[in-house]
Amino acid sequence: MTLSVQSKILLTVLSVVLMFALFILFYYPDRQERLLFDNYNNEIENFASTVALGVKIALTEENFEGVETALNFVRDDSRLQFVSLIQTDTVWKADHSEFSIEKTVFKSFPEIAEVDPYAISNEFFINKRAPFFTSIMNGEIMLSFSTTEIIKGRNEIRIASAIASFIVFIIGLSIGYLLARNISRPVLALRDAANKVGEGDLTQFVKNISKDEIGELGTAFNKMVKDLSTARNQVEQRTVELTKEKQKSDELLLNILPLETAEELKTTGQAKAKKYESVTVIFTDFVDFTAKSEKMDAHRLVDELHHCFSGFDNIIKKYNIEKIKTIGDSYMCAAGLPVENESHPFDAVNAALEIRGCMLSYKNEMEAKGENCFDVRIGIHTGPVVAGIVGVNKFAYDIWGSTVNTASRLESSSEPNMINISESLYQIIKDKYDCSLRGKFPVKGLGEIPMYFLNGMKSDK
């Protein structure tokens, strides 16, 4: 059975109080009674001795003042049963072989009292004797006092002790209860508050009324909770900041890598290369970029590139095309990865058309301002590639395979502001897009391959 703090304190105090109460109830009255009886016995003995002395003086010196005074004092005592002068005589047998001591009552007060000279004390009377020896007479004074008053006094002591014991017990119980409550209440409040803090509620606060150790504990608890709350707020704030930073990092990473590759890299620490059976690769390049760049201001050159490539980025994003990289003025992207899909050829074609359209618009705009603008060549090919990341520093998502080379060759073989596509792509899109056969053109490593110009969607016509 588990006892609460309040119960423990109450039981402890009650134990002490109970012991004290029992002491008052039993031991103290017993001691007092014994003291009372002892004092009473002594008092009677003293009376008897005084009277005996008075008798002795009266008989030996014929001075009765002492015995008169002593007897007057004794006779006036309401507790007196009787006072007797017992004469003791030595009685010899007729043959004087042995003797006995005989006691006879010489005189008693009150006179009517029937006195047994051999009487002993009992519960009702205390008999005390004091001998005296004179030449005239030997004897003893026997005093008998009633125990009524003593018994009455004893009962009064017991009643008073019982009342006092009860009062002490009640007072002790009250004090114990108050003490237990005063101690346990704040402790229980602390316990409840601590439990809630443990559950995450850092708004807990305990009221401190006392200035003792428990009050100090409460103050320390409140400070602890406040500090915890502050720390948690700081952690939360920091977490938010870190989350934002992570988000930025993720965004930056996603800027570099495809989502799936970035997730794989974050999860496993590496990204495995993957082979894609059918991917459409787009290459773009600005016509005479090198020559024109020499004539342009460096800042403007970068701005132009940024403007164009930003446009390309927005376009390919619409079509879920993955940007691979830019190499100088070349822009490479691929549709159908990292998540394989069936629409990649069409996505690439649509993106290429939009890129060309965007560039043409920009060119018109710039020429209207009297400024030069780039023409773009676009090449697209569909085929298998291997995609992945290589290196440990400044790594990048890249694709490898003949498809990439072919797409690049198609771009370089294209005309300004034209989209040059391969046979494989043509075969896929020919039903929906208008293409023009250009003929066969040599491609390094592949010999001569047919190339087509993508004009637009057949519905555009």
Place this chain on the structure above:
Amino acid sequence: MKLVFINLALVLSLFMNSFEDSFINTQETELTIVGNVKSVPTDMDLEQLKSVLKGERLRWDDGSKVVIALMKTDTPIGLTTSKRLFNMTGNQVNKHFLALVFQGKVKAPTFFDSADELEAFVAHTPGAIGVLRKVNDAQLNTILVVKSKSDQD
């Protein structure tokens, strides 16, 4: 205060006829009862006197207490007093008064070693009566005691 002297010699002489000669000592026969002038009556017969001295009478006619003054029983006067007035030995007289005192019946007599002290005590204590040797002092008044019946016969 003046003492009232009661010539006991006269009283005792009347008794001489009733006692054997062996009891009579020339010196012992001469006793004088003295009493304080206040309360103590001037005339008492022998029986009354014995009664008073034995403590049987506690108060005088005027209500005052009887105070007995005696010479100690080991003195000649005391001895004679014990024999003639109490008809007891000295020890018996002490026991007699002890018994009375024990029961609170009488105030115990005051015993004196010297007649002068007794005389002075009686003179200054109202209600006091004592027994002394015959006083031949002419300056002191003596009062004749009432004769007994035998004397009157």
